[in-house]
Amino acid sequence: MGDQDHSLDLKIPPAVLAVVFAFAMWLVSRATPVLEISLTYRLGVGSALAAAGFILALSGIVTFRGAGTTIHPTAPHTASSLVTTGVYRFTRNPMYLGILLVLLGWGLFLGSLPSLFILPLFVAYMSRFQILPEERAMAALFGSEYAAYRHKVRRWI
Numbered sequence: 556m557g558d559q560d561h562s563l564d565l566k567i568p569p570a571v572l573a574v575v576f577a578f579a580m581w582l583v584s585r586a587t588p589v590l591e592i593s594l595t596y597r598l599g600v601g602s603a604l605a606a607a608g609f610i611l612a613l614s615g616i617v618t619f620r621g622a623g624t625t626i627h628p629t630a631p632h633t634a635s636s637l638v639t640t641g642v643y644r645f646t647r648n649p650m651y652l653g654i655l656l657v658l659l660g661w662g663l664f665l666g667s668l669p670s671l672f673i674l675p676l677f678v679a680y681m682s683r684f685q686i687l688p689e690e691r692a693m694a695a696l697f698g699s700e701y702a703a704y705r706h707k708v709r710r711w712i
Contacts, residue, residue, distance in 0.1 A: 560684065564688040565629045573654045577661055584667035597666050605660030612653025614642045626650075628685065631692035635674045639704050647708050651681050655711075678711070686710060 567575075590597075618641040620625045625633045628650075644648040655677060662671045693701045 556682065561688070563652055563684045565631070565685065569628050569651060569685060571679065572677070572685075573658065576658055576673055580658065580662050580665060580667075580670040581674045583670040583673060584662075586666035587667045587669045590665040590668060594666075594668060597664050601660040601664030602661075603660070604663065606659045608653040608656025608658075609662060610653070611642065611656060612650045615649035615653065618642060618649075622710075628689075631689040632696065636697055637693065637697045637700055637704065639708070644679075644708065647705065647710050648681075648686060651686065652711055661664060682710070 561708075611635075616626050618638055622636050622638045623641075624635045624638060627633065646652050655674065658674060658677060659671070662674065690705070694705075697704075
């Protein structure tokens with residue numbers, strides 16, 4: 556990757572980032588008008604998306620635990636196995652996709668369209684400073700097996 560700065564790679568746990576981005580979304584929502592959509596609808600759809608995200612992330616954790624490998628996001632080099640079953644058949648990052656869905660649900664609940672513009676920043680940050688370093692670690696640990704999995708299953712969806 557050349558001279559690219561890796562100083563933020565794997566430094567901030569994804570759960571902490573989720574809280575930071577949720578707070579940023581809240582701040583944006585306070586400074587912008589609320590969409591003319593009923594609170595009941597926003598709460599219903601937002602809660603459904605957040606629940607789906609939570610279940611997806613939890614499914615990823617349970618699958619990792621079942622495989623006996625680490626779920627520690629700042630130490631992917633300690634993985635003991637390459638998990639390709641369960642939800643990992645559809646996405647290489649169900650935990651991060653789950654967090655994204657929770658944030659989307661939060662944004663819908665807030666009712667602020669500009670707050671949703673924070674979501675691409677979350678994806679970009681996670682891709683650059685969390686997922687790419689994890690992928691380098693998986694490639695080093697699992698070589699061609701990981702390369703085949705990476706070719707078959709998309710990063711997000």
